[in-house]
Amino acid sequence: MTKIELSTHINAPIEICFDLARSIDLHLKSMDQTGEKAIGGRISGLIELGETVTWRAKHFGIWQTLTSKITEYDYPNHFTDIMIKGAFKSFRHEHLFYSVNHQTIMKDIFIFESPFGTIGEIFNYIFLGRYMENLLKERNIVIKEAAESESSSK
Numbered sequence: 001m002t003k004i005e006l007s008t009h010i011n012a013p014i015e016i017c018f019d020l021a022r023s024i025d026l027h028l029k030s031m032d033q034t035g036e037k038a039i040g041g042r043i044s045g046l047i048e049l050g051e052t053v054t055w056r057a058k059h060f061g062i063w064q065t066l067t068s069k070i071t072e073y074d075y076p077n078h079f080t081d082i083m084i085k086g087a088f089k090s091f092r093h094e095h096l097f098y099s100v101n102h103q104t105i106m107k108d109i110f111i112f113e114s115p116f117g118t119i120g121e122i123f124n125y126i127f128l129g130r131y132m133e134n135l136l137k138e139r140n141i142v143i144k145e146a147a148e149s150e151s152s153s154k
Contacts, residue, residue: 002124004110004133008140012151014099017106018076020143020150021095022047030142031135034058040067049073052084059131068093089113089120106143108136 010017020026024044028036038044040054047053047070054067066086073079076097083091091112098105114120114128 001111001113002129002132004108004129004136006108006110006133006136006140008106008108008144010104010106010144010147012104012147013102014097014104015076016147016150017104017143018079018095018097019046020146021097021106022070022079024053026142026146027139030139031057033138034135039065047081049079054085087115089115104147106140108140110136 023046024038024042028038034057036055036057038053039056041052042048043053049070049072052067052069054065056063056065058064064087066088067084068081068086068091069084070079070081072094078094078096080092080094082093089112091110093111094107094109096107096109098107110132112124112132114124116123
């Protein structure tokens with residue numbers, strides 16, 4: 001099992017950051033390099049508690065399909081999505097938001113497990129963990145830029 005923890009400081013109110021983090025449309029923009037599309041469930045707008053989204057994207061030169069579901073939701077502080085179908089053995093992504101002086105600390109806790117036992121663990125350690133961390137960092141940059149832009153225009 002691999003655990004990735006990231007914190008991103010955003011100069012924008014917590015509500016803006018929370019909504020952008022659950023925006024299907026912004027997620028697609030942040031994953032442009034993978035050709036990601038939302039193909040099932042909630043395919044645009046803001047995902048809510050109990051809703052699912054099915055993503056299709058190219059990773060490692062192979063088209064992958066993954067369905068996740070929002071299983072925890074506390075606006076504007078926290079939401080969690082888990083994989084219910086896809087290439088991972090399991091994954092859980094917690095999105096946490098903390099308001100500090102009209103700014104936001106956005107924290108990701110992403111825990112995943114690959115299939116294939118020991119071989120999957122070795123692949124995680126050598127390659128997949130770093131790959132997933134970089135995807136999350138790229139996504140967070142897009143959220144930060146969008147939130148700060150939206151906040152400054154108000």
